[in-house]
Amino acid sequence: MHKLLEKLSRDHRNLEKILALLTTQLDNFFAGKESNFDLIIELMEYLEAFADQGHHPQENLLYQVARKRIRGHDELFERLARQHLDLAALTRTFRHSLEGVLHEAVMSRAELETQGREYVALQHLHLALEDREVFPLLDAELTQDDWDVITTNMPKHDDPVFESPDQIRFYNLVAYLEREE
Ligand SMILES: [Fe+2]
Numbered sequence: 116m117h118k119l120l121e122k123l124s125r126d127h128r129n130l131e132k133i134l135a136l137l138t139t140q141l142d143n144f145f146a147g148k149e150s151n152f153d154l155i156i157e158l159m160e161y162l163e164a165f166a167d168q169g170h171h172p173q174e175n176l177l178y179q180v181a182r183k184r185i186r187g188h189d190e191l192f193e194r195l196a197r198q199h200l201d202l203a204a205l206t207r208t209f210r211h212s213l214e215g216v217l218h219e220a221v222m223s224r225a226e227l228e229t230q231g232r233e234y235v236a237l238q239h240l241h242l243a244l245e246d247r248e249v250f251p252l253l254d255a256e257l258t259q260d261d262w263d264v265i266t267t268n269m270p271k272h273d274d275p276v277f278e279s280p281d282q283i284r285f286y287n288l289v290a291y292l293e294r295e296e
Contacts, residue, residue: 116250117257119262123174124250130162130170130242133161137159138235157286159206159209159213162206164275165276166206176268180264185257194244195241205233212230
């Protein structure tokens with residue numbers, strides 16, 4: 116597998132770790148058990164700062180090049196672009212809803228839970244589609260010239276938790292992951 120796809124796959128494993136952590140915290144929160152609300156907010160902030168603003172723009176460039184080169188998959192590449200937009204909107208919406216809970220905004224627990232569960236489910240579906248269908252297709256079809264174009268134009272974006280941990284912005288999350296190791 117091309118090293119860029121390996122890097123994006125590593126991002127996916129990290130994102131799955133974040134989603135698993137988010138699910139556990141939400142399970143506890145919605146069951147009325149002890150949960151770490153600061154950690155939940157940081158998880159959402161990480162998904163916005165990294166998945167939506169770092170990882171997805173890199174994949175978007177990859178898919179733009181791939182779409183021109185690999186015929187007959189327009190519908191797939193349109194779906195991926197649409198999912199990136201939908202996920203970014205859902206991240207923002209759910210994060211705002213969670214913050215609203217802190218400020219006692221009027222939203223039922225059931226409504227909040229539905230929003231959170233749908234968000235996590237779409238993230239999983241999206242990652243699975245890329246891991247199972249899209250990355251293997253790109254790995255098989257793209258040429259060295261394609262990869263050169265992609266690598267040259269790739270927007271740079273460090274992962275603020277797994278690559279260059281921002282101990283202040285993601286205080287709870289970085290500390291949690293360190294304890295886990
Ligand atoms: Fe993606």
